[in-house]
Amino acid sequence: MIKLRDICRNFQVGDETVHALDQVTLDIAAGDYISVMGPSGSGKSTLLNMLGLLDMPNSGSYLFENKELTKLSEEKRARFRREKIGFIFQSFHLVPRLTAAGNLELPLMLTGMLPAKRRVLVQEALASVGLEDRAHHLPKQLSGGQQQRVAIARAMIMKPPLLLADEPTGNLDTHSGDEIIKTLEVLNQTGITLIVVTHDLELGQRAGRTIQMVDGKVVHDES
Amino acid sequence: MRSADYMRLAATSLKFNKMRSFLTALGITVGIAAVVLLTSLGGGVQQYMLGQFTQFGAHIIAVNPGKTSTIGLSGAIISNVRPLTLDDAASLEQLNGVLTAVPIVQGNLPVETGNRSRWTMVLGVNHQAPQTWQFKIAQGQFLPDEPAEQARNLSVIGHKIKTELFPDTNPLGKRIRIGQERYRVIGVMEEKGQILGIDLDDAVYIPAHRGMALFNRESLMEVDILYRAGWNEDKLVKAIKKHLIRRHGAEDFTINTQSDMLGTLGSILNILTAVVAGLGSISLVVGGVGIFTIMSIAVNERIREIGLLRALGASRTQVTLMFLLEATFLSGLGGIAGMLTGLGVAWLLHAFIPALPVNVEWNYVLLAEVIAIFTGIIAGLLPARRAAALPPVDALRSE
Ligand SMILES: Nc1ncnc2c1ncn2[C@@H]1O[C@H](COP(=O)(O)OP(=O)(O)OP(=O)(O)O)[C@@H](O)[C@H]1O
Ligand SMILES: [Mg+2]
Numbered sequence: 001m002i003k004l005r006d007i008c009r010n011f012q013v014g015d016e017t018v019h020a021l022d023q024v025t026l027d028i029a030a031g032d033y034i035s036v037m038g039p040s041g042s043g044k045s046t047l048l049n050m051l052g053l054l055d056m057p058n059s060g061s062y063l064f065e066n067k068e069l070t071k072l073s074e075e076k077r078a079r080f081r082r083e084k085i086g087f088i089f090q091s092f093h094l095v096p097r098l099t100a101a102g103n104l105e106l107p108l109m110l111t112g113m114l115p116a117k118r119r120v121l122v123q124e125a126l127a128s129v130g131l132e133d134r135a136h137h138l139p140k141q142l143s144g145g146q147q148q149r150v151a152i153a154r155a156m157i158m159k160p161p162l163l164l165a166d167e168p169t170g171n172l173d174t175h176s177g178d179e180i181i182k183t184l185e186v187l188n189q190t191g192i193t194l195i196v197v198t199h200d201l202e203l204g205q206r207a208g209r210t211i212q213m214v215d216g217k218v219v220h221d222e223s
Numbered sequence: 224m225r226s227a228d229y230m231r232l233a234a235t236s237l238k239f240n241k242m243r244s245f246l247t248a249l250g251i252t253v254g255i256a257a258v259v260l261l262t263s264l265g266g267g268v269q270q271y272m273l274g275q276f277t278q279f280g281a282h283i284i285a286v287n288p289g290k291t292s293t294i295g296l297s298g299a300i301i302s303n304v305r306p307l308t309l310d311d312a313a314s315l316e317q318l319n320g321v322l323t324a325v326p327i328v329q330g331n332l333p334v335e336t337g338n339r340s341r342w343t344m345v346l347g348v349n350h351q352a353p354q355t356w357q358f359k360i361a362q363g364q365f366l367p368d369e370p371a372e373q374a375r376n377l378s379v380i381g382h383k384i385k386t387e388l389f390p391d392t393n394p395l396g397k398r399i400r401i402g403q404e405r406y407r408v409i410g411v412m413e414e415k416g417q418i419l420g421i422d423l424d425d426a427v428y429i430p431a432h433r434g435m436a437l438f439n440r441e442s443l444m445e446v447d448i449l450y451r452a453g454w455n456e457d458k459l460v461k462a463i464k465k466h467l468i469r470r471h472g473a474e475d476f477t478i479n480t481q482s483d484m485l486g487t488l489g490s491i492l493n494i495l496t497a498v499v500a501g502l503g504s505i506s507l508v509v510g511g512v513g514i515f516t517i518m519s520i521a522v523n524e525r526i527r528e529i530g531l532l533r534a535l536g537a538s539r540t541q542v543t544l545m546f547l548l549e550a551t552f553l554s555g556l557g558g559i560a561g562m563l564t565g566l567g568v569a570w571l572l573h574a575f576i577p578a579l580p581v582n583v584e585w586n587y588v589l590l591a592e593v594i595a596i597f598t599g600i601i602a603g604l605l606p607a608r609r610a611a612a613l614p615p616v617d618a619l620r621s622e
Binding site: 049052054055074075078079080081082083085087089093095096097098102106107109110111112114115154158 | 224227228528531537540541
């Protein structure tokens with residue numbers, strides 16, 4: 001599904017160049033469950049952002065379903081994110097003014113879908129994470145675990161083939177974290193490719209494939 | 224994205240910060256309210272003034288002595304000028320297209336009956352004055368058509384004079400004293416009200432020749448010419464000029480047409496209205512700066528949200544439009560509130576002070592509303608573009 005070839009991403013900080021990704025080459029198959037681990041600053045988030053087209057490499061090639069993505073226009077990248085990628089963040093990133101249902105509607109709105117159709121999909125998605133009775137709650141009225149479940153439902157509402165989770169349990173207690181991971185794993189079992197960045201060794205081991213990063217390089221890749 | 228959804232999102236954001244949205248929109252509201260109110264008053268005054276002027280009828284040409292532009296009956300008169308005489312007036316009447324030529328002298332004198340007295344405007348005119356000025360007789364008749372120099376001491380009194388000097392008696396046939404002379408009252412004018420602050424009912428009409436004697440004048444102050452409707456005014460003015468130059472040997476008089484006066488008045492009032500609109504626009508600019516500030520703050524506060532939107536697949540254009548629409552909503556709503564406030568205050572003013580003329584200038588109201596919305600777009604453009612230009616990764620990471 002994905003072929004990364006010699007991806008480099010540099011950041012210029014003052015006179016210094018930080019190699020956040022240093023010639024990363026990686027193949028990812030559809031349906032994979034991958035955990036990305038490594039010390040802080042090793043480039044895990046940068047890798048995820050690259051895969052999700054939120055960020056662009058300085059060099060290298062990114063093939064997604066045999067299409068080269070590094071040369072896409074800004075408009076096409078947005079469309080790609082909308083249709084192919086679901087993002088989950090450590091800090092949930094729900095829009096505070098919008099209810100759970102309103103947050104779920106956002107990606108659908110961006111596509112121009114009619115409200116009636118949106119409502120059906122939103123209900124379904126909320127039910128799939130067990131929050132159908134929280135549709136009209138604002139984020140601040142939900143627990144952390146519930147917020148992250150809303151975020152997962154939102155990431156999945158466009159039924160993207162690739163789910164990218166950057167430390168999805170980082171802000172949660174063990175119990176809620178476990179639930180979130182289980183929810184993600186269930187999604188993976190339906191065929192969605194799942195890539196999770198985590199610091200938690202135990203969680204990392206659950207993945208079918210573990211990638212270790214140090215200083216922007218993949219140092220270990222084990223299935 | 225559907226436009227209804229842009230609006231829904233914008234409305235949600237504005238509702239989330241109710242107080243702030245209200246205060247921001249208030250700037251625009253004040254501007255628009257000022258424009259609507261002041262142009263309505265200006266428009267009202269304009270209509271009022273035009274109405275006052277045209278009360279005399281639109282087909283009047285005034286000839287005044289002196290080569291200077293004078294407006295009204297008692298304009299400045301330059302000395303060293305050949306007088307405008309009763310003969311001049313009579314000769315003007317012979318010109319083609321001229322219906323009447325009213326010689327006019329005017330002054331203020333006490334008018335007395337046996338026991339009552341009143342300072343009033345005394346107008347020396349001829350029998351054609353009512354037709355020329357569209358005044359009507361309530362009682363009796365107006366001055367008769369007699370040779371000017373042989374005019375008898377007859378008078379016609381205004382409505383106010385009748386109520387003041389003859390409260391319970393019929394004035395017809397009674398004598399009044401003006402200066403040292405006695406005049407017989409032969410008519411009472413219909414009530415006319417005020418025109419530009421002059422009470423037309425507080426007046427006494429006497430023959431022009433007698434008026435000249437009374438005021439110790441050799442000449443007239445003005446001749447008012449009524450011409451046939453549909454007659455070419457420009458041609459008639461030229462004919463009058465030619466005619467009087469032949470009689471006087473030089474152009475020592477000034478011709479004022481109704482359209483000249485209306486034109487001058489109209490342009491003065493237009494300038495006033497424009498000045499008022501300009502003042503309103505300044506407050507609109509201030510309102511625009513307010514929107515700019517608030518939208519800039521909003522973008523800063525919502526950087527993470529912008530990052531999220533980009534992650535969800537919002538394009539730069541979509542993000543720009545979201546913020547732009549919020550700004551436009553603020554200004555548009557502020558504008559509508561301002562319009563309603565302005566109209567409301569204008570209406571209230573009119574309700575409490577009926578004399579205050581109010582006439583809503585809808586073209587200014589619409590223009591103001593368009594400018595308000597435009598202000599919002601301009602003020603929102605920079606912050607919105609900044610929001611869209613943020614790199615999504617940085618936006619997501621920001622605290
Ligand atoms: N916008 C940026 N500007 C400058 N340097 C950056 C930027 N983004 C990332 N970096 C640098 O790139 C390197 C990789 O960062 P990244 O966020 O990918 O690390 P990470 O593995 O996700 O770390 P953590 O576990 O702490 O989240 C770090 O050294 C970081 O300082
Ligand atoms: Mg990270």
